Amino acid sequence: MEAARSFLQLTRPPYVLKADGLAAGKGVIICKDIREAELSLEELLIKERFGKASEKVVIEEYLEGTELSVFVITDGKNWKLLPEAKDYKRIGDGDTGPNTGGMGSVSPVPFASEEFMKKVADRIITPTIVGLTAENIDYRGFIFFGLMNVNGNPYVIEYNVRLGDPETESVIPRIKSDIIPLLKSLSRKSLKDQIIAFDPRTAVTVMLVSAGYPGDYPKGLEIYDLNKVSESLVFHAGTAISEKGDQVLTAGGRVIAVTSLDENPAEALRKSYDSANAINWLGKTFRNDIGADILKI
Numbered sequence: 001m002e003a004a005r006s007f008l009q010l011t012r013p014p015y016v017l018k019a020d021g022l023a024a025g026k027g028v029i030i031c032k033d034i035r036e037a038e039l040s041l042e043e044l045l046i047k048e049r050f051g052k053a054s055e056k057v058v059i060e061e062y063l064e065g066t067e068l069s070v071f072v073i074t075d076g077k078n079w080k081l082l083p084e085a086k087d088y089k090r091i092g093d094g095d096t097g098p099n100t101g102g103m104g105s106v107s108p109v110p111f112a113s114e115e116f117m118k119k120v121a122d123r124i125i126t127p128t129i130v131g132l133t134a135e136n137i138d139y140r141g142f143i144f145f146g147l148m149n150v151n152g153n154p155y156v157i158e159y160n161v162r163l164g165d166p167e168t169e170s171v172i173p174r175i176k177s178d179i180i181p182l183l184k185s186l187s188r189k190s191l192k193d194q195i196i197a198f199d200p201r202t203a204v205t206v207m208l209v210s211a212g213y214p215g216d217y218p219k220g221l222e223i224y225d226l227n228k229v230s231e232s233l234v235f236h237a238g239t240a241i242s243e244k245g246d247q248v249l250t251a252g253g254r255v256i257a258v259t260s261l262d263e264n265p266a267e268a269l270r271k272s273y274d275s276a277n278a279i280n281w282l283g284k285t286f287r288n289d290i291g292a293d294i295l296k297i
């Protein structure tokens, strides 16, 4: 507690406190002044608000900017960039309401310019791969860098050793090359010989969710009109087939993702929203502002 208190004196508000263990996505507290920060520290360290998860607390710099998700594929020695994406985590339009697993995504991200991505490569990706080697970790697969663009500089928010959802639904459709040889090359450590071609079109993914999600929601509702979708890819997430096999039913919070591609970002958006509107079930919910902040339409 004493060490944490003295460290707070060296930093500036707002203070970001993070329970170091798993806390169901609720372990981050943002405090506007030192008094609030000290009370929160007490809650975490002494009153053990998150049990063992808050035995150790990380005090972080507060960052303000726009998030983006950057993905690489690596054979442990070499790495290659995949298309980047931006996801939309809150349930409500204008980034309001509770966090979800993700309500939609867009790829490419217009502010991920060559200059910005060079900083990402030099400051974040290369040191990460070098670090894995230095620690004798033979990691082969995808790395997900959850970044924030703070005045043109990338900062790491989180790492994941997987792709993202719903980023994948925008990212994979933008990879024009065959993905199988790419994956095979990882086991042979020959990724450097592979060429990954990107589709330059914009991909927009809109996630359709159950009413009530991310809280409680009903399951087993019939989904209608899937066959009315002709301009988008339809990804089933929380769906099931009825016992008789004649109906598609809801079976989760995030039910279906629709992705559309187009040279014109406005058209990609239009197609995904037409598809989102065409599919129906009782209480179907989606965000109406996917891409609105970055696509500048």
Ligand code: GLY
Pocket (backbone or CB within 6 Å): 087, 101, 102, 160, 163, 164, 165, 166, 167
């Ligand atoms: N969309 C964020 C994640 O997959 O973690």
